[in-house]
Amino acid sequence: MSELLAERAAWTIAELAREFGVTTRAIRFYEAEGMIAPERQGQHRLYHPRDRVRLKLILRGKRLGFTLAEIREIIDLYDREPGEAGQLDHFLEKIAERRAELEQKRRDIALTLDELAEVEGNCRRRLRELGRTDGR
Amino acid sequence: MSELLAERAAWTIAELAREFGVTTRAIRFYEAEGMIAPERQGQHRLYHPRDRVRLKLILRGKRLGFTLAEIREIIDLYDREPGEAGQLDHFLEKIAERRAELEQKRRDIALTLDELAEVEGNCRRRLRELGRTDGR
DNA sequence: TTTAACGTTTACGTAAACGTCAATCATATG
DNA sequence: CATATGATTGACGTTTACGTAAACGTTAAA
Incomplete structure (x- = not known):
């Protein structure tokens, strides 16, 4: 049986990198910049659907020529509290x-x-x- | 009488910079990269309509997140010989x-x-x- | 005549966004 | 058990696109 994306609940950093066509280094860099916060299983990172959405937003922003700082602001608009x-x-x-x-x-x-x-x-x-x- | 843009045939670097909201440094940089080639009046640069079009294309490309290398390629598509x-x-x-x-x-x-x-x-x-x- | 105002070249500095090692650790497999 | 596989954390290197400053040359006005 094939593993549908929707069935998966977690991915390794290498899987995400392959899927989105970026390096693991880039993904870790986005985390260091506070734009992604994957779960930790001991030493290793574990990425959940929420993290994938984040990464997708980051890469979309990059295609549009936004800087990471700008992308962060845009993402912040998305997951804000009512306020x-x-x-x-x-x-x-x-x-x-x-x-x-x-x-x-x-x-x-x-x-x-x-x-x-x-x-x-x-x-x-x-x-x-x-x-x-x-x-x- | 007002000097209409269409009447002007040449501009100084500072005029261009003001008009497009960039620094003279940036304009000179684009020239060093071979993307603009203003006339020279002795020591000084003189920008003609053709140069303004170039600059406009460069800035538009930048807004879209293209690198200068990519912008150069796009502009090259514009002013090619039939071939x-x-x-x-x-x-x-x-x-x-x-x-x-x-x-x-x-x-x-x-x-x-x-x-x-x-x-x-x-x-x-x-x-x-x-x-x-x-x-x- | 000096002092702005505008221009020039040369050169070093810098922020962003990673790339590229190196050293290390855990697991898994023959 | 030795080796391969995949992950981790530094840490320094690199490219792009200018910023910034120094040193200098022309007019033009006070």
Whole structure:
């Protein structure tokens, strides 16, 4: 029988590293930075679903070009306590800031994709021209 | 009379720095990396529209988390010569790679925005509850 | 004429994010 | 029992992308 991911409750550091395509060194580094806190079985680390989610969020943030410090702040937004009213306002401001950044990135992506599409169009047109020049 | 941007044909390094919110050091660094090549008027640098476009592309790439090396590759895609057929295939592959990266980033952004929206929803709900608890 | 204001080159410093050993320990397997 | 496998903790090295400071050269204004 295959071991479905959902059935597993814990992973070693090497398993996580393979699954996410990062080194064990990187995973330990994120822990040293206080971004993951795996269980300890004696000397060894044991990663649970919660830790995997964390790692996934970290790597997603990295793909978007956020620094680890920024990623930490974003993750902190996720697992906060309900909190007091005054805190909540400040909290909403932080969320708004992050959203603004993300929307800027989204615009940047749209522009770049448009430009790439144009370059690709030129390229394909040129290819067709060469095809005719070849006498086909 | 105001000097419209479109009328200007050249800028000093300090003007560019102010306009784009970067340091002159950074601009010179991009030049040292071969990403910009401003005209020289004796000792001084003179930036033309073409250089501004370059700088804009560099900064956009940075916002998306690309390294300068990657940004250089992307820019190289833009100002290439038509080229030969064999080169064009390779060229199209490069474009496809970049597009895949950008689309991954776009998915990452969508996910993060969704999560932030959920967190914000919880936050606002909590605020309304507090409002009622306050007796208003 | 001196003193800002703006520019230049050269060079060393630095923060972030790991990479890369080395030494050590536990377990497991032939 | 010896060796291989996988983990651990230091600790120093490396790359990227500039920051920062020194030393110097031009105008331009007081």
